[in-house]
Amino acid sequence: MATIVFAVNFSVWTLYSVIGIELKAVLSLSSTELGLLFSAPILTGALLRLPVGIMCERYSPKMLFVIQMLILVPPLYFLPAIESFLGYLAIGLVIGISGVSFTIGIRYLTDWFDSDEQGTAMGVFGAGNAGAALSLIIVPYIRDIWGWDYIGLFYCVMVLIACLCFWLFAPSTPEYLNNKPKQSLAFFIKPFKHAKVWRFGLYYYFVFGSFLALLLWLPQYYVNAYQLSFNQSMGLTLLFVTSSSMARAAGGWFADRFGARNINWGVFWICLICLFFLSYPPTTMTIHGVSKDVVLNIELNVWIFTLLLLIIGLAQGFGRASVYKLINDYYPEQMGSVGGLVAMLGALGGCTLPILFGAAVDLIGVHSACFMILYGVLAVCMLLMHFAIKRERYNARVKHANQHNFLEMD
Template sequence: MGTWGFFIGFAAVSLYGPAAKYFQEQMQLSGVALGMLLAAPQLTGSLFRIPFGAWVDRVGGRAPMLTLLGLSLLGMWGLVFILYAVPEITARHYPLVVFFGFLSGFGVASFSVGIPQVSYWYPQRRQGTALGTYGGLGNLAPGLFTLALPFAIAGWGLAGSYLAWFLFLLIGTLVYAIWARDAYYFQLRKQGASPEASRKIAAAHGQELFPRETVWQAIIAAAEEPRTWGLVALYFTSFGGFLALTVWFPIYWANLHQMSILTAGLLGGVGFSLLAAVIRIYGGVLSERFGGERTALLAFSVVLVGALLLTFIVDFRINLLGEILIGLGMGVGNAAVFKMVPKYVPEAVGGASGLVGGLGAFGGFLIPPELGATVDALGKAGYAGGFFAYVVLAIMAIGVCWYFIRLDAKARG
């Protein structure tokens, strides 16, 4: 159920990406304005991961997840309302459309709730596989919606497509509310057991990870650990980069390579988002076998190669290869980072998940406007030139990976 809650909430990443060309034409948006619209769900989806991830350490994952999904439902309903109420979307509606994107983006923050919700159910030795599976299956949502939304728009129109999305989210939230359960410790605490008794009984049933008793203590404890910030830097590149490209690739294929909206959605959904999601599951297995540090080094090296191909060569086949390489690298890198979170911050998994997931995912909000600004500055060539940002990020991430490899070697003696 933690994975299910993440899946239905995380679909909001693709809220505007597949419909980007429609909004761009209707509202006559500049590159920066388009990038801001595409990134709107990522702002709330990233920043609110921090408090909500830490809140899990206090009450378990069920209440925070339902709160996020409820807020996302409000945003989706508002978007459906304006699309049905307004005959033609124009530039004056831009602030309202962005606002509903912010509100819908609360569902994206479900990631940092589901991570500790799942972690507390599993022993340390199973964290890589459990979290890799969680992240991989949950990450399927943006790719599936990026793939399906253009077909839905063609058949039902934009308003009808978003109405169907709202109904899916509503039903999914009800399913989660009925079936979701927190780990033993949180169930015992809700029944009135003391923290000490809850820990003892939960440990007897196999629970190995336990939270701190206050929300902000978990965040502060994670923030005081220097290695947390190295993980933030890695996740900014892998997951923030993933969020940004999930919404950017459809407009990239449509405007640079003159693909139809349906084809652009197919290339972005399958060639990047779905690929990165599925490979994340295998990335968890690789991280358990070879260690998160070395797996991350390999992953970001692949991202670097893909970014170079997209930046300096404008050719469909080469660019498709670059997209695939970036998708593979980011998917594996996402799993590798969260293999290291319980290892380096075991006393505050919720707080660390919030910081790493929240500040890392903030890249999904910062990068699209940068890509749009490059298009404004360079014209059509900016669709390729903007990927130089990923070259820089990948090089930075490779350096951080070497830092963690040295730490791991030192710890092993």
Template sequence: MLGLATAGFAINFWAWALLSPLAPLLKDELGLSSFSQSLVVAVPVVVGSLGRIPVGALTDRYGGRVMFPLVSAATIVPVLFLGLAGYSSLAALLAGGFVLGVGGTAFAIGVPFVSAWFPPNRRGLAIGIFGAGMGGTAIAALTTVSLADAWSIRAPFVVTAAVLAVYAVVAALLLRDAPGRVRPTESVGRRLAGTLRLSVTWQASALYAVVFGGYVAFSVYLPAYLKTAYGLAQADAARRMAGFVLLAVLMRPVGGWASDRFGPIPVLGWVLAVISGCAVAQAFTPPLLPFGTLQFLAMAAALGAGSGAVFALVALLSPPSAVGSVTGVVGAA
């Protein structure tokens, strides 16, 4: 079940991230301004983040066995729309991107689904492994432009839609919710209101905003920073950014495992100390080799481990029937 859930997360995130690699091409094709280009990339990200709140609550109610195939199938619609007609105008791109945000909600399905399958002392590692599915954004970055150059701009969308369709069928046939899963009977609105009254919701949201927000900020801004601060070529800066992202993804399960062994709170304490120290060191722009490189790698490792530790904390402290709702709110942070 963990493997199927991780695959679903990665595939949906692949679809969710399709527009970002194509943004420069779309800007040239449609004559978009820099603001319009940024808006096209931002719309699915914002919708996907906020959409995790209701999707997490629905997962508590209906389970991952229903929600994974449903969200995967629903994501096919905007992917095909964007690939067949949606790239013809800014309005169509924004409309397609808005619905494409559905793919970004898959994270809020997987955390409660995976958590229910494992005992408390193994949930951190399991959720960390599942969280590595955020590497689906790397699949989009590595394949989208290549497919568009080799065939046409439609190709990456058609390929992704086909993979989503296969996964939706496989998930519907093979996914099973954990035995004894607690199914809440309250309405979605009442459960969300109850979730907002839990202290773990706000504590984990603040922590996740730091660790995952830092990861997102660096994965977006690092190439430009390296080019400006150190004079690196664009290709070299992009490769270093890819290494930063890869290390952060690989460290997410490590953060979950360490949380199982030592507790998520001590792990988060160390993680935040490392992030703070690296940020202070980088403020002085040390030489890139070796100090700057080591500092960036340490920060990537800490941000990835911290993301895994936050959801280990959510799984540990949240009521079993509210893990999805809490995950949705925290994931939106």
């Protein structure tokens, strides 16, 4: 039930990724303005994840889920009445509340599973990212049959049905857990002082934030860079989203079996190699030979481009699951607060990266500039992870030496 409801919410959160192509043409938006429009719902969903995560430690996650969905109904209903860029920004900020569904759902699930099952359970729940596929499938269909004006109404009805079903059929938190002594706020925010929590947030900024940014950016990228039709762009983006989301469930199982950190490190290396090739812009090179000039054209065709994207998407799916397995390993009693902070930092990637993508394209003038940005973000993540692992191994050796009297403390 939680996974289905999360999928519905995620489809609302990423709705602008589909209608953005139409809005860019109708409102005559630049790449930077389009990035701002994409970022509007992501910003609200990101910033609210931390306070909502703390609320989940105090109040019923099930009821918070229901309230969150009811808040979405009015803005979706009035979406067809909007005609200006600022109006779409305002509505986007409100429907961004759908983004907190991940934090609520993670906290709702942790009460039902043992530690050795948490990675798999959260991975299956995280597969609700495939809710973005709903938008990629449904919106073109509604547009072709009824027109753009019916999209908001359809989503409004869909959210109401999901809300009612979850309220009626989803189990409530076990009574014995409701009767547990309530911890203070200080207990839940204490881990925020730990550097590893913020490091986890940076990892999630890449594996989730860049996934979200690509989901928003890819439809118009295919249209502008490869001159594909609207439906073709939706289909290829759908392939990326669905495969990455389904991989998250498998990633949770692998993190349970082989260790979350090992999975993360492998994910980063795979993505780094793929991003290197995706970053290279179409290039024409002239080699002056002995008797004639040789002209080389270097460019990724749409199928190689899509294959590299699929590899990145699959790797990111594994990475999203392994990050939350790491959080559960270190902070099992603070999943709401720590998970909310990490989710907030990750979702901020989905907010800031589309703006950076648009600015980079406008400034540099090549479509692949967005992948140059991602390459730089990933390089920083890998450097921090390398030094963190090195420091932890050093501390472990010192601790072992002290315990076995290899070092004497004055």
